[in-house]
Amino acid sequence: MKSFPMFVRTTDRRVVIVGGGEQAAQKARLLLKTDATLVLVAPELEAELSGVVQSGRAQHVLALTPELFDDAAMAFIGTGCPCVDACAHALAKSARCPVNVVDQPELCDITTPAIVDRDPIVVAIGSEGTAPVLTREIKTKLERSLPQTLGGLASLSGLLRPSVSKHVPHERRRAFWAWVFKGSPRATWVRGAEREAVKKIKDAIMQGGVNDTTQSGQIALVGAGPGARDLLTLRAVERLQEADVIFYDRLVDAEVLELARRDAERVFVGKHVGAHSWPQERINQMIVAEARKGRRVVRLKSGDPGVFGRAGEEIEAARAAGIPVEMVPGVTAACAAGASLTRSLTERGVANTLVLATGTGSIDDPTPDSTRLSGPGTTTALYMSVRQAGRLAKDWIDQGLPASSHVDICADVSKPSQITIPATVETMASRMAEEGITGCAILLVTWPEALASEKTKTVFHSLHSVDEIGLAG
Known part of the structure; x- marks a missing residue:
């Protein structure tokens, strides 16, 4: 040096x-x-x-x-x-x-140096002026891996050291602090439950530094984004690196899983449209069972777990079992599709409403009315709609959207295999067939005010006025 x-x-x-x-x-x-x-x-x-x-x-x-x-x-x-x-x-x-x-x-x-600041925890990175680009890259990786709230836990430990010295025998202090910074207190702290973490630590101090043998696990529903691993949030990366077991499906890119710690167990649940080799009920049971073992469980979902990801059922199962659960948002496919096209999904004077819908529903309602909220001044992003494209096109045309209106078909968004296909409402089904798109794709359709007839505008707005009155009543 x-x-x-x-x-x-x-x-x-x-x-x-x-x-x-x-x-x-x-x-x-x-x-x-x-x-x-x-x-x-x-x-x-x-x-x-x-x-x-x-x-x-x-x-x-x-x-x-x-x-x-x-x-x-x-x-x-x-x-x-x-x-x-x-x-x-x-x-x-x-x-x-x-x-x-x-x-x-x-x-x-x-x-x-380049500094990663988690005051009072500070990491300084230097290269003696030889490679500043490399030091910034290392800084970025550390920023991703260290929770933003980690400094608060370190500050708390400083305040509690006198109490630890008084109540925890000397020979047990190293194990006690390892538990604080590597065990359930840290996991509880970084998921945002600081008061719960403080209570755990103070209770352990008063008991002379008990071992964390009865700790309960936790479940995190994590959004993996549309595919590219650099679109994950910092919090998503943190949860992957803390996880003991990760449940993922076929839409999660392999590069995303590389961000998890190497000794984390990976379980492929194999969910995809039309062939659920793992029924949702089984997934619910498995994530709860693993958390009951005291493990940190990540349920990794493509896009955002709260957008057509059945997150509600998994949250309900965790809460019913008394297991802490959190949801980490991700970049949903519609936003990634707009970004890939360098296109805003809303635009003043063109589209002031954004609708996220799905063309495929549940077993009880396999063909939902996905276009009911589409209308003048609206951009509609349709998920899981490749097989329903013909029906959706007919519904839009029946509502008054010109058959020549532009549609963007976006498949494998943000991945190396990404493909975007321009089409019209009338041709979108045939264009997908020509390009061999049979899996997941996002259909983006904007219905500008300028393309709507006065009759269509009147009908659309009157229908939604009735809906609003009904909801208000």
């Missing part, structure tokens, strides 16, 4: 920033995460830095003097002028103050 990584205390200490423009502002943003007193040295300050001074978080000094650097924790110099930077560097060195000069590594005693 050419640089030794370490943390510098900032409490009750000054950090000097020389410069009043954007370079200085970038350093100030970083240092404002600490509790240091900032000293900004410049004849004039740009608006952002002036705001920092007005907020009381920094002092503004007009003139640069050697005394400013005496006993400062560190100094950052970024005036934008190489000559001024060199002079400020010389003054800082004369006071033996560690210094960083922006974009001049040969004048730097210290460098600023």
Whole structure:
């Protein structure tokens, strides 16, 4: 190593920033995460830095003097002028103050790393200036893997250490803290149930640091997004990396499963339209059974679990068994389809309503009235509708939508095999047959106000006025 990584205390200490423009502002943003007193040295300050001074978080000094650097924790110099930077560097060195000069590594005693901030947990990543792109990539991966709330749990542990020292025997403390940070308290904390986690920890302290042998499991219904793994949310990645067992179906891309920890059990449930090799009731039973063993269960669903994912049945089964359950939203296929087309699903003056519908229903209602909410000023996104395309086209035409209206057919959205096919209402069934699309696809149909006759508008709005009155009654 050419640089030794370490943390510098900032409490009750000054950090000097020389410069009043954007370079200085970038350093100030970083240092404002600490509790240091900032000293900004410049004849004039740009608006952002002036705001920092007005907020009381920094002092503004007009003139640069050697005394400013005496006993400062560190100094950052970024005036934008190489000559001024060199002079400020010389003054800082004369006071033996560690210094960083922006974009001049040969004048730097210290460098600023890429930081993952979960205060008080902080991860610093550096490459000694050789590979900043790589350090940013590592930072991004760590941001995904470390829960945003992890710092709060660390802060809580600091507050509770005196109580642990008093009530938990010395020989049991290591196991106790391992339980807090690796066991059910952490899992409970990161799913948002902080009060429950605090109670668990405090109860364990008063019992002398009991082992977590009776912990209950938990279930997370996680949205895997439309396919591309970089469209998963950070929370979804966190749950995959915490899971003991993952139940997934054929629509979940293999690359998404690669984000899970390697020793997590993976169970393929094989659900797909028209051939449920795993009935929903069996899935409900299995996820509950695994959670009862104290395991962290992820039910991984393509898209968003709350959009045509039968999440309600799984939530009900978990609650009936007294098992904590959460739902992690994902990018639903309709939004991903719009993004793949670089198209907004709503547009002022064209479509002010977005309808998500499915062309295939339940056994009791296999052909739902999927177009009943379609009308002038509406974009309709239809899921699971490939086999019903002919019927849906007829329904739209009967409602007054011109047969020549544009339809976007989007299959395997966000995956390498993605295909988008332009069609019309009249030709969408034949176009899918020509392209061999038989599985899942999203049909996007926008019915602009301009394409609707006055008669159609009147009928449509009068029908929905009646619906609203009926609902209100």
